[in-house]
Amino acid sequence: MEFRTEQLxxxxxxxxxxxxxxxxxxxxxxxxxxxxxYTESLPPDHEDTGHDVxxxxxxxxxxxxxxxxxxxxxxxxEEEAKADEAGSLPRDSxxxxxxxxxxxEAEKQARMDNLLLLRFDSEQEIVDAMNVExxxxxxxxxxxxxxxDSAKKSYRDHLRVAANKQRAGNAVSDEDRRQMKxxxxxxxxxxxxxxxxxxxxxRIRAEFQKTxxxxxxxxxxxxxxxPG
Numbered sequence: 001m002e003f004r005t006e007q008l009x010x011x012x013x014x015x016x017x018x019x020x021x022x023x024x025x026x027x028x029x030x031x032x033x034x035x036x037x038y039t040e041s042l043p044p045d046h047e048d049t050g051h052d053v054x055x056x057x058x059x060x061x062x063x064x065x066x067x068x069x070x071x072x073x074x075x076x077x078e079e080e081a082k083a084d085e086a087g088s089l090p091r092d093s094x095x096x097x098x099x100x101x102x103x104x105e106a107e108k109q110a111r112m113d114n115l116l117l118l119r120f121d122s123e124q125e126i127v128d129a130m131n132v133e134x135x136x137x138x139x140x141x142x143x144x145x146x147x148x149d150s151a152k153k154s155y156r157d158h159l160r161v162a163a164n165k166q167r168a169g170n171a172v173s174d175e176d177r178r179q180m181k182x183x184x185x186x187x188x189x190x191x192x193x194x195x196x197x198x199x200x201x202x203r204i205r206a207e208f209q210k211t212x213x214x215x216x217x218x219x220x221x222x223x224x225x226x227p228g
Contacts, residue, residue, distance in 0.1 A: 028052040113218055116211065126215060130208035134201060141197050144190055151187040158183065 027042050029051035042051060053062045103111065120126050158180045162172045 026054045028054060113214070116215055117218060120215060123212060123215060126208060126212050130204060133204050137197050137201050137204070141194060144194050144197070148187065148190045148194065151183055151190060155180065155183045155187060 026038050026040065028036065028038050029042060029049065030036055038054075120129075158176065162176055162180070165172055165176075
């Protein structure tokens, strides 16, 4: 037996307030469409969904209950606890154990150091590699600066034409205004791209500086371990 919200008064009058032959509890729950129901028992497909329990006087006794209690999570193993402390998850989304990393952080660093020493034979080679990338940036920057200078000249020419029209007592046409706005937009875009190249050059220099510092530290360590 099921009751809608508008039947609540009649429900409480017939089920909760009268004699002891009537129900001791009423369940209040919400279906998937958002409708509130008051019933003497929960539907089978709603027993594990949150619901409220009302007493004979219509007072809410318990809220957001589930007939089937949630299972307690098993205690973590020592390995899982260590993994949590290290900031990594021991299991993936399917619950299966994650594969252990092939190399430790120290081993990965050692491999990177070996590659660094194999790639470069001197500090100058590191500087030369950096300069190659910067020269490519400068080539791109030169193209953009040429476009910027051309846009500036075109914008000044359109401004001059508009000023001459105004001095002659003629109105500046909408087409003239549209062209100037378009040129100004192109000029702003070129300036943004040049600024992006500047930031990229800063990152390249910073990255190669880190590489150079690491290379020097490795050579110094090798010299200390192999004097003479």
